[in-house]
Each structure stands twice: as structure tokens, then as C-alpha cells.
Amino acid sequence: MDMLINPTVxxxxxxxxxxxxxxxxxxxxxxxxxxxxxxxxESVYVITGKPIYKEMTQFWGKLFAINFALGVATGLTMxxxxxxxxxxxxxxxxxxxxxxxxxxxxxxxxMESTFVGIMFFGWDRISAKAHLVVTYLVALGSNxxxxxxxxxxxxxxxxxxxTFDPNTMRLEFSSFVQLIxxxxxxxxxxxxxxxxxxxxxxxxxxxxAFYLLTNKRKDIALRSFRIAAVFGVISTIGVVTLGDALxxxxxxxxxxxxxxxxxxxNTDYNTASAPWNLIAFPDxxxxxxxxxxxxxxxxxxxxxxxxxxxxxxxxxxxDEAKPKVVNGIKAMVALKEYxxxxxxxxxxxxxxxxxxxxxxxxxxxxxxPDQDLKKVDASNLASVVDKTAHETVPNVWxxxxxxxxxxxxxxxxxxxxxxxxYFSLKNEVEKHPLLLKVALWSIPLPWFACEFGxxxxxxxxxxxxxxxxxPTFVSASSHSVGYMIFSLIxxxxxxxxxxxxxxxxxxxxxxxxxxxxxxxxxxxxAGGGMAGQPAFAKPxxxxx
Amino acid sequence: MKNLFTFVGMALIxxxxxxxAVITGDYGPWYFAWLVGTTMIVMIAVAGAVMYEKQDAxxxxxxxxxx
Ligand code: HEM
Numbered sequence: 001m002d003m004l005i006n007p008t009v010x011x012x013x014x015x016x017x018x019x020x021x022x023x024x025x026x027x028x029x030x031x032x033x034x035x036x037x038x039x040x041x042e043s044v045y046v047i048t049g050k051p052i053y054k055e056m057t058q059f060w061g062k063l064f065a066i067n068f069a070l071g072v073a074t075g076l077t078m079x080x081x082x083x084x085x086x087x088x089x090x091x092x093x094x095x096x097x098x099x100x101x102x103x104x105x106x107x108x109x110x111m112e113s114t115f116v117g118i119m120f121f122g123w124d125r126i127s128a129k130a131h132l133v134v135t136y137l138v139a140l141g142s143n144x145x146x147x148x149x150x151x152x153x154x155x156x157x158x159x160x161x162x163t164f165d166p167n168t169m170r171l172e173f174s175s176f177v178q179l180i181x182x183x184x185x186x187x188x189x190x191x192x193x194x195x196x197x198x199x200x201x202x203x204x205x206x207x208x209a210f211y212l213l214t215n216k217r218k219d220i221a222l223r224s225f226r227i228a229a230v231f232g233v234i235s236t237i238g239v240v241t242l243g244d245a246l247x248x249x250x251x252x253x254x255x256x257x258x259x260x261x262x263x264x265x266n267t268d269y270n271t272a273s274a275p276w277n278l279i280a281f282p283d284x285x286x287x288x289x290x291x292x293x294x295x296x297x298x299x300x301x302x303x304x305x306x307x308x309x310x311x312x313x314x315x316x317x318x319d320e321a322k323p324k325v326v327n328g329i330k331a332m333v334a335l336k337e338y339x340x341x342x343x344x345x346x347x348x349x350x351x352x353x354x355x356x357x358x359x360x361x362x363x364x365x366x367x368x369p370d371q372d373l374k375k376v377d378a379s380n381l382a383s384v385v386d387k388t389a390h391e392t393v394p395n396v397w398x399x400x401x402x403x404x405x406x407x408x409x410x411x412x413x414x415x416x417x418x419x420x421x422y423f424s425l426k427n428e429v430e431k432h433p434l435l436l437k438v439a440l441w442s443i444p445l446p447w448f449a450c451e452f453g454x455x456x457x458x459x460x461x462x463x464x465x466x467x468x469x470x471p472t473f474v475s476a477s478s479h480s481v482g483y484m485i486f487s488l489i490x491x492x493x494x495x496x497x498x499x500x501x502x503x504x505x506x507x508x509x510x511x512x513x514x515x516x517x518x519x520x521x522x523x524x525x526a527g528g529g530m531a532g533q534p535a536f537a538k539p540x541x542x543x544x
Numbered sequence: 545m546k547n548l549f550t551f552v553g554m555a556l557i558x559x560x561x562x563x564x565a566v567i568t569g570d571y572g573p574w575y576f577a578w579l580v581g582t583t584m585i586v587m588i589a590v591a592g593a594v595m596y597e598k599q600d601a602x603x604x605x606x607x608x609x610x611x
Contacts, residue, residue: 040586044593053593143582177571186574193578197585223596230592234585245574425592427599 004371005473012484013085013476016491020078022451023495027071029450032146032193033200034064035139040227046132056220059514060204065120066505070498079105089465089475093171096162097152104148112141147189154185158253159466166338166351187249191242194235198413199446201232205420206443207510209436217514225429229420236414251303254467256392257460259314260399263289267313274299282396314393321389327354328361332373359469364388366473394462402455409449416442
């Protein structure tokens with residue numbers, strides 16, 4: 001740590017990670033949701049014995065396959081990025097973070113890949129019931145690998161299950177149970193997984209609407225629309241309620257993130273009447289909202305599910321951070337002394353006394369002369385403390401609006417799914433071309449909601465990689481700026497080509513659709529038109 | 545014999561479900577909610593599709609053509 005940290009390298013590392021994560025997360029939600037939709041369609045096939053549901057499963061399975069392959073490809077590189085670009089972070093929390101990540105790798109590559117293979121190539125080789133079990137295992141496998149990565153992320157948001165060892169300078173495992181049952185991880189998993197269900201439903205419903213509008217394979221389109229609309233309406237209700245629960249947990253675990261999400265600068269002690277900002281233009285430099293429209297009596301019950309819980313504002317939280325910075329500096333100076341001489345029991349005792357605020361000491365490094373906390377003295381302490389305390393505030397504007405957009409999209413999609421389910425259940429969707437058009441054009445909405453959700457979660461965690469413990473500033477590797485720019489451009493080009501490939505293939509196969517049926521579905525040959533062929537090996541389904 | 549296997553299989557699933565309910569219900573209420581919720585979403589969507597088939601059969605009886 002004696003080498004000076006270059007803030008430009010840190011910013012470039014952040015940018016690279018943010019970009020690769022946002023790219024990767026374009027593929028993930030669809031895998032999470034479409035897998036369960038495939039399982040649903042196949043269940044109907046097994047229950048009713050109608051071959052059309054097999055054909056449906058195979059058709060949507062083809063689109064699933066394209067997405068799945070690119071999801072795995074973009075995810076793989078991210079796992080290495082921790083080691084290459086975030087080596088300080090990996091050293092500090094690798095012991096804890098590596099475990100769920102390794103399990104995730106095993107789940108993704110062994111469980112999912114094996115069963116995905118059987119799912120695509122096994123239609124003719126195993127019984128219908130066994131195949132259904134395999135499809136469920138694929139769905140479960142993909143969601144379980146999401147679970148492990150969210151457990152790792154849950155630790156970054158609310159670190160539980162680890163203790164810092166001053167001898168190894170690492171955060172080490174103390175409880176696996178605490179890690180996996182971390183409330184934040186749990187709530188994150190359910191919200192994200194169900195957000196995937198919403199994404200899958202909108203995808204299937206929108207493309208089915210396209211077929212209905214263009215008179216293509218109505219038999220498949222109407223059935224897919226029905227399943228997706230029903231699946232989607234319940235999932236959207238789920239994602240909204242679970243999102244509320246996630247916010248509730250954040251109030252306890254990450255008060256600064258919540259204050260930024262709601263653009264609350266000053267604590268309002270009139271808890272019952274505290275206004276909830278519907279619209280605001282937060283200005284971090286000025287420390288206030290330049291403009292706001294608040295609805296009184298909504299904030300406290302909405303966030304805390306009570307009338308009298310005080311929600312601390314940003315200014316109060318900054319003031320509360322100041323003594324922590326002072327303690328953190330003491331902890332870090334003592335830790336450094338102890339590291340030079342492990343027999344220095346006095347230094348160890350001082351470190352232990354202030355250990356809880358160690359992260360704030362790390363954070364103060366960037367404002368210390370030569371990034372050396374030993375050089376903080378009476379002459380500059382006040383300024384270092386003040387700057388560091390203000391550093392604990394994330395980008396409020398981004399946080400406020402990313403959260404607002406996600407929530408608004410949630411309610412818009414709920415309305416669309418509600419109408420869609422209502423008219424589909426009455427078998428009247430074809431009478432409502434406007435609804436079909438809205439469904440088609442709404443396909444991108446869940447992706448926007450998911451991306452803005454991640455921005456809310458990760459921007460709101462700044463300036464920390466591990467909340468209150470390890471700042472982003474000290475987490476990056478010490479690469480050169482040139483190397484970072486080179487690899488950033490490489491990633492952007494590579495991932496953009498992945499997106500282009502995905503869009504091209506998706507548009508191509510979705511437009512082509514399941515091939516036109518010339519017979520009533522009940523006359524389709526048992527085993528479906530695709531029996532014996534890999535679901536994605538041909539651009540369209542074999543002629544029946 | 546087949547009945548016995550079915551019975552034992554079902555009993556094992558039941559025991560596993562109870563175990564999951566007790567353990568995850570206590571320590572992982574959200575995980576438990578996900579298991580129950582996902583099962584419910586899938587089952588209701590399946591029911592929606594089965595209902596479609598019934599509606600389709602009824603309209604076929606009336607009009608003589610189906611989708
Ligand atoms: C009323 C609606 C919603 C509320 C109240 C809500 C709430 C939240 C909150 C508080 C977070 C931040 C989690 C954190 O601090 O780490 C979050 C993240 C997220 N949200 Fe939402 N959300 C809503 C709707 C949606 C919708 C409709 C989607 C997508 C279809 C979505 C997808 C996500 C994703 C992918 C994340 C990031 C993962 C995570 O950290 O959990 N959300 N949401």
C-alpha cells in the first residue's frame with residue numbers, strides 16, 4: 001500500500017467493471033425468467049399431452065439457447081476481472097468472496113451446462129417426464145447460480161460472516177451460515193430472480209403479440225401470450241412487493257444509500273408528515289435539492305412501514321461519519337505500525353480499539369498528504385476528516401433517478417401485464433391491437449428496469465466496495481492508465497459485438513418464428529415436429 | 545412394488561419439503577418465499593394454459609374451428 005494509488009486508474013477500473021456488468025446483465029435476467037417459462041410450457045405439455053406445447057417449448061428454447069450462450073460468455077470474463085483489475089479487493093475479501101463465486105462457477109458450468117445439453121439434445125432420448133425434470137433443473141440451476149453471485153454481492157452491501165485478521169491483512173471467514181442467510185443477500189436474490197421472471201414474460205408476451213399482429217402461428221402465439229401474461233402479472237406484483245422489502249432492509253443496513261435514493265438532505269423529525277420526493281433535482285455540491293415535489297405523509301410509512309422511525313438525512317449521516325473517520329485514521333496508523341513490527345502489542349491494542357471504523361481510515365487515505373495517514377496531524381486533520389466524511393455520499397442525482405425509473409417501469413409493466421392477462425383470460429387479446437402493439441414495444445422495459453436496479457444498488461454503495469469496510473479507492477489493481485484504456489476499449493468492442501450477435505440472432509429467429517402450421521395443432525405428429533433435432537440447429541422448426 | 549416406490553418417493557419429497565420449510569423458514573424466510581412463490585407462479589401459469597385449452601375446446605364446439 002505504500003505505492004501511490006492513481007485515482008484515474010481506479011476510475012477506469014470502475015468504468016470497466018460497470019460496463020462489463022451492465023453488458024452481462026443484459027443476458028442474465030432473460031435466462032433467469034425464460035428458463036422457468038420453458039418449464040411451465042413443458043409442464044403443460046406433460047399434463048395435457050398436446051404436442052403444440054412441446055413445439056412451443058422448443059421454439060422458445062431456441063431463443064433461450066442464444067441468450068444462454070452469450071450470458072455465460074460475458075459472465076466468465078467478469079469472474080477474472082476481480083483478479084486482474086481488483087487485486088487489492090480480491091486480497092482483502094477473497095477468502096469470503098471467492099467461496100460463493102467458486103460455487104457459482106461450479107453451478108453455472110457443471111449443473112446448468114450438463115442439463116442444458118440434455119434439455120436441447122435429449123428430447124428423443126429420454127422420456128417426456130424425465131425431460132421435464134431436466135428443464136426444471138436448468139431453471140433451478142440458472143437461478144441458483146444467480147443466488148451465489150447475489151450472496152457475494154450481499155456481502156459487499158452488508159458484510160456479515162467475516163472478521164479482519166491484522167496478521168494476514170485479510171477479511172477471513174467466520175460464518176458461512178451468516179454469509180448465505182444474510183438478509184440483504186436473500187432479499188436481493190428474490191428481487192433479482194423475480195425481475196428475471198418479469199423480463200422473460202415480457203419477452204415471450206411481446207414476441208407473441210408480434211405474431212398475432214402479423215398473423216403468424218396464432219396457435220402458438222395465443223398460448224404463449226396467455227402463459228406469459230399470467231406469469232408476468234404475478235411476477236410483477238412480486239417484484240414490486242419484494243422491491244419494497246429490499247428498500248426496507250436497506251434502511252437498516254445502508255442508511256446513506258436510502259437517503260440518496262430518496263434525496264433526503266435534512267432529517268425530518270416530524271416522521272409522520274415527512275414528505276416523499278416524487279421528483280427532485282439533487283445537487284451534491286450545494287447539498288440540497290434545487291427543485292423538488294414532495295408528497296407529505298408518505299415517506300416514513302413507505303420506507304420503514306411505521307409512523308415514527310426517523311430516517312436520517314445526508315447531512316446528519318455525514319456528521320455521524322466524522323468521528324468514525326478520526327477513529328479510522330487511528331486504527332490504520334496503528335495497523336501499519338503493527339505490520340512493521342508484530343511484537344508491538346500497543347499498536348495491536350490501539351488497532352483493536354478502533355477496528356470497527358477501519359474502513360473510514362482507508363477512505364481518508366486519498367485526502368492525506370502523499371496518501372500517508374501518518375502525515376495527518378493537527379494542522380490538516382479537520383480538513384481531511386471533513387473531506388472524507390463528504391466522500392461517503394454517493395452520486396445523489398444518479399441514485400435518485402435510477403431508483404425512480406426502476407420503480408416507475410415496475411408500475412407501468414404491472415398495468416400492461418394486468419390488461420394483457422385480463423384480455424387473454426377472456427380470450428379477447430386479438431380484439432385489442434393497441435394492447436398487442438404496446439406489448440411488442442414494451443419488450444425493452446424490463447431490461448431498463450433491471451439495469452437501473454443495478455445502478456441503484458451499486459452506485460448507492462459507493463464509495464465502498466465492501467460497505468463501511470473497504471473503499472473502492474483502495475480496491476483496484478495498480479495497472480497503468482494505458483493498460484486500462486487498452487483493455488477498456490477491448491472489452492467495449494468485444495461485448496458490443498456480443499450484443500450485436502445476440503440482437504441479430506434474436507431478431508432473425510424471432511421474426512422467422514415457429515414455422516406456419518397448415519394443420520390444426522392436434523394433428524401434429526406425436527413427439528412434435530422437432531423430435532430428434534437439437535432445438536437450435538435449424539433456423540425454423542421442421543415442417544410438420 | 546411400483547406403488548411402494550411411489551409412496552417412498554413421495555414420502556421423501558414430503559420429508560425434504562418439511563426440512564426445507566423448517567430450516568429456510570427460520571433462517572432464510574426470503575429463500576423460502578422464493579420457493580413457494582416460484583412454485584405458485586408456475587402452477588398458476590400452467591393452470592392458465594390448461595384453461596385456454598378448455599376455452600378453445602368450447603369455442604371449437606360452438607364455431608367448429610380452433611386455433
Ligand atoms: C416498486 C417497484 C420496485 C422497488 C420498490 C424496487 C426496489 C429496489 C431496491 C431498493 C433496489 C436496490 C437494492 C440495493 O440496495 O442493493 C433494487 C435493485 C434492483 N431492482 Fe428493483 N425495485 C422495483 C422494481 C423493479 C423492477 C420492475 C425490476 C425489473 C424488472 C427491478 C430490478 C432490480 C434489479 C435487477 C436490481 C439490482 C439487484 C439488487 O441489488 O437487488 N426492480 N430494487
